Amino acid sequence: MKMKKFINNPENLTQELLEGLVLSNPDIIELTDSKLVVNKELKNSDRVTIVTLGGTGHEPALSGFVGEGMVDISVPGDIFAAPGPQACIEAIKMADKGKGVLFVVLNHAGDMLTGKLTMKLVEKEGINVKKVVTQEDISNAPRERAEDRRGLVGCVPLYKIAGAAASQGKSLEEVAAIAQRFADNSATLAVAARGATHPATGSVISTLGEDEIEIGMGQHGEGGGGRMKMKTADEVAVIMMDKLLKDLDIKSGEKIMVIINGTGATTLMEQLIVYRKCHKYLEEKGIEIVARAVGEILTVQEMAGFQMFIARMDEELVDYWNAPCRTPYLTR
Incomplete structure (x- = not known):
């Protein structure tokens, strides 16, 4: 690239x-x-x-x-x-x-x-x-x-x-x-559809085929062993959410935070489509999203893909999440 x-x-x-x-x-x-x-x-x-x-x-x-x-x-x-x-x-x-x-x-x-x-x-x-x-x-x-x-x-x-x-x-x-x-x-799983370049050296950070994605991609292009053919947004959302729920042993009736974090070159349109499937899929399982965010929060230059984050929540944590703050990229 x-x-x-x-x-x-x-x-x-x-x-x-x-x-x-x-x-x-x-x-x-x-x-x-x-x-x-x-x-x-x-x-x-x-x-x-x-x-x-x-x-x-x-x-x-x-x-x-x-x-x-x-x-x-x-x-x-x-x-x-x-x-x-x-x-x-x-x-x-x-x-x-x-x-x-x-x-x-x-x-x-x-x-x-x-x-x-x-x-x-x-x-x-x-x-x-x-x-x-x-x-x-x-x-x-x-x-x-x-x-x-x-x-x-x-x-x-x-x-x-x-x-x-x-x-x-x-x-x-x-x-x-x-x-x-x-x-x-807390648990996070990332997926990449295209790698990035190091902005100081121009070196390529991970290489994927035109029809490939990698589930488990690290923050700096480290492989995660989940390389597969390109899938739809809904298919990828379910694969990733199932792994996250299993890792934290989240059960029906629990409350969680969900974040879809774009890694640099994935459009907000795509991120919102992924979040939509997460919401509907969790609703079917009786799991309530009580805190959420969608957008570019922690990026990897022009890497295409996203990180899906979930966390088990309680009332105290929800109150802290919703409390006032004032920073360049998050204000409540």
Whole structure:
């Protein structure tokens, strides 16, 4: 696939996209000299705060969800690359307002290494930090080996729920427990119809035949072993939903969240058609959708496909999901 993107010098991608994000949302976020994306209301916060890290190239995630009611500081790495621990330590120190810091890390090798080093160093300095890891991709490991599962779009609803709990004055221990409960009851499965290119190098991220899709595709083109011929939206929705329901052992009468997350080149039309089938299929099974989202939340450049996310919900989690927030790409 030949790369065709509206960019300038590839070496400046991260800086320029972060500047664009902040310049287009000047009343919500600001950018530090060390490339931290910061909630402008952080200085007035008297609560638990939230820090996250991750590579750029997945916009609007992760930095597009910095603001009141969600993330307080995002620590961006270069395209598809984790930042170093020093930037995370700086962010945690800046975020700490005396009530503790929740540190959210997606389960990818570079992010996890940075996360572990960061925790060792901040604990030595006596900062009250708790780490929650999102690891909800069901395609590459069974639930009993959840520590091997990749973190996909599930980080974003977790930011929302943890951010609402923090805004309501919960302690760090309470916020971390709520976030962990949500993470433990989450599952994601991705499908790709076409791969992407790395915007800095032009290298191809996964290759699929013209009539092929892959169920279980990772965030950066990692294979999931589910390659098959192209199917209809309804067929793919049922295949994926059945796997997710089985993984979480969701039964009739339960309440769940459903997110259809476009990965960059799948139209909203297609995403809505997939969501329609999910809604009808779950209704037939007596499973109620009590929280939902459809759209591009965490993308992989121009990868065509989507991530289907579900989570077991209760009244408390629904209230946190519906609570007010104000970020560049989610406002309630």
